[in-house]
Structures are given as C-alpha cells and as structure tokens.
Amino acid sequence: MTVVTLPQAPARLGRFVLRMFPPHIYVTYGLLWALALESSAVALTGAAWRPSAATWLRAVSVVLALLFLRMLDEQKDLAYDRVHHPDRPLVTGAITMAELRGAMAAITVVGTALNAALSPTAALLLLAALGYGLLLAALERLSPAVRDRQLLELAVTYPVQVLLGIYVYGSLVAAGTVIADWRGTALLALCACVFLHFEFARKTAWEARPGARLYSADLGARRSAVVTAGFAAGAVGCQVLLFAPAGPLGLSPCLAAALPAWGTWRFLAVRRGGWPMPTAMGFVVATYLALVARAALRP
Structure with missing residues (x-):
C-alpha cells in the first residue's frame, strides 16, 4: 500500500499528467476542438468571430473535462493494465486512486464555478458530461460485454464526447451568441x-x-x-x-x-x-x- 502525504500529491499528479495526458496532444486537441466549434457556430450566423474571455473559459473547461475523463479511464482500466501495461502509474503506485479521485473532485468544483460565471446552463451541461463519464465507469464494472467488446464500448462511451460538444454549443445558445x-x-x-x-x-x-x-x-x-x-x-x-x-x-x-x-x-x-x-x-x-x-x- 502506497502512503502519500498531502505535500507530495501535487508533484505526483503533475508527473501523472505529463505522462498520461501529454499537454502537446490533449491540450492542443481540446483547445482546437472548442475553438473550431465555437468559431464555426458564430460564423454561420453571419457575424464576425473574435475570441473572448468566454471563449477561453469554454476551451479550458473542455481541456479540464478531458483530463477528468483520462483520470477516470486510468481507474476503470486498472485490471486490464495490470496484465498488459504493468508500467502504468496506477499499477506501479506512482499515483493512487485517492489522488486521482481528489483531482477529479477538484476539477468538478473548478469547472462548475468557472461556468457558473457564464450561465447556469453552461455549468449544468458540463456536469452532465462529467456525470455521464462516471455512469460509464459503473456500467463497465457491471457489464463484461461493454468492457470487452470494442465496438459496443465505443457506442456506449462516445456520447461523452458528444456531450462536451453540446456543452460548447449549448453555452453559446444560452449566452445568446447563436440560435439553436x-x-x-x-x-x-x-x-x-x-x-x-x-x-x-x-x-x-x-x-x-x-x-x-x-x-x-x-x-x-x-x-x-x-x-x-x-x-x-x-x-x-x-x-x-x-x-x-x-x-x-x-x-x-x-x-x-x-x-x-x-x-x-x-x-x-x-x-x-x-x-x-x-x-x-x-x-x-x-x-x-x-x-x-x-x-x-x-x-
């Protein structure tokens, strides 16, 4: 059993993020996705698009949600990783379940608070995406078919990405920037x-x-x-x-x-x-x- 003191946790989480959530891949993807979706939605109304503070808030929220989901994946794949990826951080003890869950709770609080500044709708849409991710983790524990069959797993898990897209678009609608x-x-x-x-x-x-x-x-x-x-x-x-x-x-x-x-x-x-x-x-x-x-x- 790995015993971790509170001062050690941020450094351990940082190493986990750099290895399992490389910023040059995940952050770049999250930012481009959010910017492309928002800018295209605005451009289709005929209006000029320029990034605003709300734009960057949405983009940061998408990146944080992707990190939340990556941390969740690390936990639900633990049994598989023990066999096929014994060098993964959770398997080796480089990070613990408690640390990942604490970080996920912090992401939820920060993401909700940031989006509450935009609108209650934005906060609820973000929470819906994170909540669906948690539901999936429970479903995979209960259903070997979802866990083991690739195409079925994709059909069940992909909607969390759709929910993040709906979060970006829905927050624009709630702000009156676009009409659904x-x-x-x-x-x-x-x-x-x-x-x-x-x-x-x-x-x-x-x-x-x-x-x-x-x-x-x-x-x-x-x-x-x-x-x-x-x-x-x-x-x-x-x-x-x-x-x-x-x-x-x-x-x-x-x-x-x-x-x-x-x-x-x-x-x-x-x-x-x-x-x-x-x-x-x-x-x-x-x-x-x-x-x-x-x-x-x-x-």
Whole structure:
C-alpha cells in the first residue's frame, strides 16, 4: 500500500499528467476542438468571430473535462493494465486512486464555478458530461460485454464526447451568441466524424499484438479501413452542407481531406502494420485550424 502525504500529491499528479495526458496532444486537441466549434457556430450566423474571455473559459473547461475523463479511464482500466501495461502509474503506485479521485473532485468544483460565471446552463451541461463519464465507469464494472467488446464500448462511451460538444454549443445558445437550429447538429456531426476518423485509425491494423484492443480485430482490416475513411468523408460532407453557400473559400477546410485519402491508400497498399497515424492526427489538426482560420478571417 502506497502512503502519500498531502505535500507530495501535487508533484505526483503533475508527473501523472505529463505522462498520461501529454499537454502537446490533449491540450492542443481540446483547445482546437472548442475553438473550431465555437468559431464555426458564430460564423454561420453571419457575424464576425473574435475570441473572448468566454471563449477561453469554454476551451479550458473542455481541456479540464478531458483530463477528468483520462483520470477516470486510468481507474476503470486498472485490471486490464495490470496484465498488459504493468508500467502504468496506477499499477506501479506512482499515483493512487485517492489522488486521482481528489483531482477529479477538484476539477468538478473548478469547472462548475468557472461556468457558473457564464450561465447556469453552461455549468449544468458540463456536469452532465462529467456525470455521464462516471455512469460509464459503473456500467463497465457491471457489464463484461461493454468492457470487452470494442465496438459496443465505443457506442456506449462516445456520447461523452458528444456531450462536451453540446456543452460548447449549448453555452453559446444560452449566452445568446447563436440560435439553436439544424446547423448546430451538423457542426456536432462534423466534430464527431473528425474524432471518430482518428479513433478508428489508431485502432486499425493488419496484425494485432497480444492484448491489443483493435476495431480491426472485430471488423477485419479492410472493413475497418473503410469505416475509418468513411468518417473522414462524413466530415467533408458536413462541411459542404454547412459552408458551400459561402463559396469556394468557405470549403477551404475540406483540403485537409487529402491526408486521410493518402492514409487510406497507403494502409490498403502496404497491407501490413497499422494506419499511418500522422495522417489521422494531421487531419484533426488541419481541419480544426482551417475552421478557426476561416471564421477569424471573415470580414
């Protein structure tokens, strides 16, 4: 049993975050996602978008929520990690359950307080996303099928990402910045397709190493590749639906589709190894950056 004094906890949590929640990946993703969603929602109203204090509050809240969920994942995957990832912090004692739960409680309090300054709706929407994450942890403990079947687990766990998107969009609606309509649903679908392209890419391979949890193990490599490419195509389709009326410049973010197109061709041509992840990560970054730039450069 690991005994930790209170003064040690911040340093141990810091090391956990740097290892299991690398800021250059997770913080970059959270910021780009929140900025792309907000800026696109505002741009679709015809108004100019400029980041405000509320913008950064939403972005920070998304990053904190992602950290909360990452800490939760570390706890619910403990039994699996003891077998397949014995070097993980929770397995080795580099962090404890109590420390992670204390940090999650602090994130909940801070996130709720920050969003209460925006609106009660924003605070409740953020709490709904965090609460769904906790519900999932309980469900996975009770249901071996959800825990062990990759596609079922994705179907059950992915809505927490949707709830975070709804938090960003819903807080804009509550602030009177945008009016809720079908375009909000299309924007959320766009973000879902971008994320799911990356999610399937990282779990699609021709071979599976022992203990690997891959979608391609259930679907087969070719069908998993088709699904992966299909999500990228879905993201492009959502952009055409939303931004085609603005003319060719409005569709400039679609140029990022060259990355998943090349990744799909390479994966199917080489027929060994995994999906070329730089193309999947590049698609996320390029799409979101292009959406933010499109909104920011709007006259």
